Amino acid sequence: MGAKGRTSLEPRKTPVQARATATVDAIAEATIQVLLSHGVDRLTTTRVAERAGVSVGTLYQYYRNKQSLLFAVLEDHLERVSAAVEAACARSHHKPLSEMVRVVVEAFVDSKMERPDVSTALYQIAKEVGGPALVKRTNQRSRKAMAAMLLTAPSVSPPDGFAIEMMLSAMRGATRSVLEAGPSPAMVRKLRLQLVLMCQAYMMAVTAGCP
Amino acid sequence: MGAKGRTSLEPRKTPVQARATATVDAIAEATIQVLLSHGVDRLTTTRVAERAGVSVGTLYQYYRNKQSLLFAVLEDHLERVSAAVEAACARSHHKPLSEMVRVVVEAFVDSKMERPDVSTALYQIAKEVGGPALVKRTNQRSRKAMAAMLLTAPSVSPPDGFAIEMMLSAMRGATRSVLEAGPSPAMVRKLRLQLVLMCQAYMMAVTAGCP
Amino acid sequence: MGAKGRTSLEPRKTPVQARATATVDAIAEATIQVLLSHGVDRLTTTRVAERAGVSVGTLYQYYRNKQSLLFAVLEDHLERVSAAVEAACARSHHKPLSEMVRVVVEAFVDSKMERPDVSTALYQIAKEVGGPALVKRTNQRSRKAMAAMLLTAPSVSPPDGFAIEMMLSAMRGATRSVLEAGPSPAMVRKLRLQLVLMCQAYMMAVTAGCP
């Protein structure tokens, strides 16, 4: 496709009629489907349109180009995940450190696993389009929320930004690993447990918190 | 490119003469260069050949197709990394657990950072071609080596395979995060320290090893 | 666009109500605007409709197709010009030859320069649609009017049709040249003077008129 990114990634037109909204949704969902069944570089705008039950032209009424279509889908997902993390952080202020970590890790894993197909599909496009930038932006939001939360942890010296980034990227790495192996419910349970454990252990070590 | 052609990914001919070897190396290196300067989907066989100073025809004498070219480059890299990890494991048998972890993590990080450009470039193709399969295979090698090593750790109940996979994927995730941010020497130092810390903490927790 | 559809170029419906007339005018004007700001092949019916402040559907209520829209605009312009020339011819019967030429040339230049933007814009579509045919038809009208006028010129042997066509095409060529250079008032003045001079000189030569 080409990572030129010189064209706007913004949606071209916001649907006003009900029919149009349905169309947009169908296209977004079709994008996921095609991503999963064919892979990124077998994903063609025609194929997506077909799957969505509309014509290519219609697709291009709502997305300026292929890139912006992928972008939109990715953004929506990242948005959800980071919203989940932020919410978890928000409701864990002033809790004990290990509780904080547990809640956040579980929120992260759960939001990722809510639609594992989507999560998996999107790994494919995370580096295309404006992907990296989006990812970075979303990460930052999560990092901030976590930093704010950790400042309220009782009797610990709060970890620095790097440690938080470490923890987040470990979370992403481990979750990804499980997703790519094709996650069974059992696996997901194990992931939650172990990831909580790992992050707790790390945070303890890093904050020198004597629990 | 697309994973269409389920054609063999093996190099077409093994270069025997010195000149041929030089050519193959030049092509491989050119692939990295183009990957970094243009991105995966701006990478064309013609462009690679140009950069390597040969003609497309020549490229196709050594690689059956574009896929196998990318595959070869990726394989070489993964090979190096997992060899480094295996070696680290091998020479850490019977050492204390925390020592084991330190040595392995450092070996991993160092081998990834030896040519950060290459590591970064290859993230782009890890999902194409036979990428995922290759990655999985290489991971398995590392996992086995680590498992074998951990069995020799004094006075700890050895962690199960899942925990090892957790640790490895955390390592990959954190390293990737730093690589994608553009790694400065200071960052890399921090990464080593913190990643060692995280993995040690996790292993301790998981093995219930009382050090 | 292509002269594909040999569909009628006639307007689809003649607007009778005032509102409709306003709409038609707005569309015609918008066509010129878009022609000037975007060029022929950036001119889309949607764009014209937008500029006119109506929907595409409405545009198609008044014009059978894009072709007929352009055709109508072009026709209107040519109509004006040739009407101006005819009027000039009509009121110059029996005048001296040089007077005839002066009046006609000035009428031509002035009618072209009344809306230089329109004139310029229309060069772009003169060859599309039924353009050439329209132009030929309009020319013929002017030629006839001039021929009739010249027959009344005192003491000269009237020039043949070819000479008249020569003069007309020289007029068109020179005017176009100035229009395309972006006509300043000074330029236009010069054009009038010199074009009168040229045509007078030519007519004198051709009629062997001894003034």
Next chain:
Amino acid sequence: MGAKGRTSLEPRKTPVQARATATVDAIAEATIQVLLSHGVDRLTTTRVAERAGVSVGTLYQYYRNKQSLLFAVLEDHLERVSAAVEAACARSHHKPLSEMVRVVVEAFVDSKMERPDVSTALYQIAKEVGGPALVKRTNQRSRKAMAAMLLTAPSVSPPDGFAIEMMLSAMRGATRSVLEAGPSPAMVRKLRLQLVLMCQAYMMAVTAGCP
């Protein structure tokens, strides 16, 4: 096609092998053919390639895009014409004014009529691509050559640049008119005669030269 003109119009690759040269020529000729038989907006790169007996891909090896193909063909033609005019000017220095005019006009008409099909075809693209700019540039060359020549005309006050431009655009206009009517040999003869006459008469008038 779009008159964006943001991409280079230069040929992409200069053919080195004999085969390649033949290919390029065939493509250029095919462009003319298609222009004449289908018109600009029925001219597609596929169609041109077909007519040339090559594949589209081949066309794109030598021309960066459709625009540059048309540009190249137009440029070649304008080049020829203005070279003919310049040569005519060069060999008419110091001749009598009427002789000068005759030689130049005839050179212009003859070079245009050498391949009337090409001349006619190119009117269609003169306004697309970088057309106007090219035309202007070429005109300037002719104007300069004529100005230089006229300075050497015996016993006349040399006309100013505007008068020369007037004459040139009259020449273009009249020739075009004949070309578009479909030029018979008889017509062409008449055109030569009358155009010489017109230009001579105008130059005489303008230079106030007493022959």
Next chain:
DNA sequence: CATGAATGAGGTTTCATTCAT
């Protein structure tokens, strides 16, 4: 009458790959 969502044929361009020289 007006709207604007939907259509889909068709145009441009790229690029992996082959093969005659």
Next chain:
DNA sequence: TATGAATGAAACCTCATTCAT
């Protein structure tokens, strides 16, 4: 063996036009 001209399938995207609301 090396070259690079040629191939052509296939991708992206536009836009004239229609028709249900």
